[in-house]
Amino acid sequence: MKTPQQITEIFEHHLAMINMPDEPQRLYAPIRYSLAEGGKRMRPVLAMLAYNIYADDVQRVLPAATAIEVFHNFTLLHDDIMDNAAVRRGRPSVFARWGSNVAILSGDVMMIEAYRHLQGVESKYLPEVFECFNSMAARVCEGQQYDMDFETQPKVAVAEYMNMIELKTAALLAGSVVIGATLAGASAEDIQRLNKFATEVGIAFQLQDDLLDSYGDEQLGKKIGGDILEGKKTYLMIISLSHATEAQREVLRSTHLRTDLDDNQKIAAVKEVYDAIGARAMTEQQISVRISRALAILDTLDVPKERTEYMKSYVESLVGRKK
Amino acid sequence: MKTPQQITEIFEHHLAMINMPDEPQRLYAPIRYSLAEGGKRMRPVLAMLAYNIYADDVQRVLPAATAIEVFHNFTLLHDDIMDNAAVRRGRPSVFARWGSNVAILSGDVMMIEAYRHLQGVESKYLPEVFECFNSMAARVCEGQQYDMDFETQPKVAVAEYMNMIELKTAALLAGSVVIGATLAGASAEDIQRLNKFATEVGIAFQLQDDLLDSYGDEQLGKKIGGDILEGKKTYLMIISLSHATEAQREVLRSTHLRTDLDDNQKIAAVKEVYDAIGARAMTEQQISVRISRALAILDTLDVPKERTEYMKSYVESLVGRKK
Numbered sequence: 001m002k003t004p005q006q007i008t009e010i011f012e013h014h015l016a017m018i019n020m021p022d023e024p025q026r027l028y029a030p031i032r033y034s035l036a037e038g039g040k041r042m043r044p045v046l047a048m049l050a051y052n053i054y055a056d057d058v059q060r061v062l063p064a065a066t067a068i069e070v071f072h073n074f075t076l077l078h079d080d081i082m083d084n085a086a087v088r089r090g091r092p093s094v095f096a097r098w099g100s101n102v103a104i105l106s107g108d109v110m111m112i113e114a115y116r117h118l119q120g121v122e123s124k125y126l127p128e129v130f131e132c133f134n135s136m137a138a139r140v141c142e143g144q145q146y147d148m149d150f151e152t153q154p155k156v157a158v159a160e161y162m163n164m165i166e167l168k169t170a171a172l173l174a175g176s177v178v179i180g181a182t183l184a185g186a187s188a189e190d191i192q193r194l195n196k197f198a199t200e201v202g203i204a205f206q207l208q209d210d211l212l213d214s215y216g217d218e219q220l221g222k223k224i225g226g227d228i229l230e231g232k233k234t235y236l237m238i239i240s241l242s243h244a245t246e247a248q249r250e251v252l253r254s255t256h257l258r259t260d261l262d263d264n265q266k267i268a269a270v271k272e273v274y275d276a277i278g279a280r281a282m283t284e285q286q287i288s289v290r291i292s293r294a295l296a297i298l299d300t301l302d303v304p305k306e307r308t309e310y311m312k313s314y315v316e317s318l319v320g321r322k323k
Numbered sequence: 324m325k326t327p328q329q330i331t332e333i334f335e336h337h338l339a340m341i342n343m344p345d346e347p348q349r350l351y352a353p354i355r356y357s358l359a360e361g362g363k364r365m366r367p368v369l370a371m372l373a374y375n376i377y378a379d380d381v382q383r384v385l386p387a388a389t390a391i392e393v394f395h396n397f398t399l400l401h402d403d404i405m406d407n408a409a410v411r412r413g414r415p416s417v418f419a420r421w422g423s424n425v426a427i428l429s430g431d432v433m434m435i436e437a438y439r440h441l442q443g444v445e446s447k448y449l450p451e452v453f454e455c456f457n458s459m460a461a462r463v464c465e466g467q468q469y470d471m472d473f474e475t476q477p478k479v480a481v482a483e484y485m486n487m488i489e490l491k492t493a494a495l496l497a498g499s500v501v502i503g504a505t506l507a508g509a510s511a512e513d514i515q516r517l518n519k520f521a522t523e524v525g526i527a528f529q530l531q532d533d534l535l536d537s538y539g540d541e542q543l544g545k546k547i548g549g550d551i552l553e554g555k556k557t558y559l560m561i562i563s564l565s566h567a568t569e570a571q572r573e574v575l576r577s578t579h580l581r582t583d584l585d586d587n588q589k590i591a592a593v594k595e596v597y598d599a600i601g602a603r604a605m606t607e608q609q610i611s612v613r614i615s616r617a618l619a620i621l622d623t624l625d626v627p628k629e630r631t632e633y634m635k636s637y638v639e640s641l642v643g644r645k646k
Contacts (some may be wrong), residue, residue: 278503
């Protein structure tokens, strides 16, 4: 078995070797730029770790894992246009650097690139993996649409929010793990269990992401409070709204629009309400419940327990339980 | 064998029956809207006609043909954003009706929809068809990028233009025909010939499209002269520039920017240069050469001649040789 670290290195090495055409330059340069900038490679690593629970030659997952990573980066590229986001992972977004038309079209070709990598899946598994990939891809877009719908929706229920992140974030993690296990020939029952496992992980990961935006470590290079300044309907905001008094609700709803406060004052005002309600603790509690449930599912797989150790430690590291 | 008319009806019937989710409404409504509005269904019909040269149960092509048609309509949806086009087939474009974010995301999910239809291809043929589809899809995007690059490029050579339309328009027609023939079990030699055939047809079709924009029939409901008013580098423009005197070149390059002329005067001024150079006749000549070459290729296929009759008549109808 391979450690998450080893698997990440195998994947990075593979990704660095992939070929793309040079021309038209304005079409392919943004794709190279997007893929070169790192990120955790969480989805391909999860696919390979899932495979590695059942079989050792993790290289067999590389074409599908690459397809997933390219697809994920394509979604970020298009999301940045829709969110008017100038920065991605500390660098100018493709949208900011090349403009919206180039970002649309290079995103399109990046999705096609993702499917091209899927061609590398052995033909025996191709129909099943293809179907899973398509379904996962559509769910990600559905989640993004709900997320955009929320912006203009006066009230978002917690259940609606959970459904949205299950689509937007968890579907891709679940698809990754399912594809990895499928390629390893796992049983239908285990694939079903892993699907549930990764859905819980995905939801926890998104909640963690929401939490970090308001309570994260400035040293990670990420600006704190971006979501608050945008008035974004994150989990913190939605559970706070559902527990707030009328006066607190007013603060949550309108602080980001006030012109008499500076950014730090706005962030402080909203976090004061979060803290009064206990939103941070409730979010941490949700994350903890989801991760515990996910880890418990791993114990029900039809494999010796030690086969799931690396998956467990990787998932715990994702939500900061340990490094 | 089935007539092009019968094949079009079979395809329309199939397309009308396809299911898509209802929610999120803002994601799937634009896709329904795009697919419902008709068009000639040229690409799926070509795929089915190509199949029908070799085998009779044309229904077998429907999943792949639908994938191609959905993909084609996806490209139009995103092109309309990039071209800032408010009208498509006489109705508001998705971009104009729902805005650019909805158009980006519903376009993305439409591409995924296209791939979902491809799942319906028998697994025996899936790897080959999948590869062909991906390659065709990437070529279409490359063509669109070159077309956008031309807008800011001071000089476009005829060969560059031909390469662009081979990618942007002909690749999809060629891919359609190749996929149809592949599913029918045609020989590699015949598939190669049909690829060449459809590439010629696609180039002729695009030149015809350029011609109709300046010399078309107003009764078809299309405004004449749109390309001239945009200063678009069409085939007419590019061959005219390559034959023009200095004075004519000035007219071709700057008329669309003049504020002292109304639209009709601008169109008349540019067409006067086209006519003096003989651009219309040269374009018609190119179309004729390409179509003759295409039809001659059909005669080299390893089938009885009568199997290609409907394909011939369909292609001739596409460029107005007969109805």
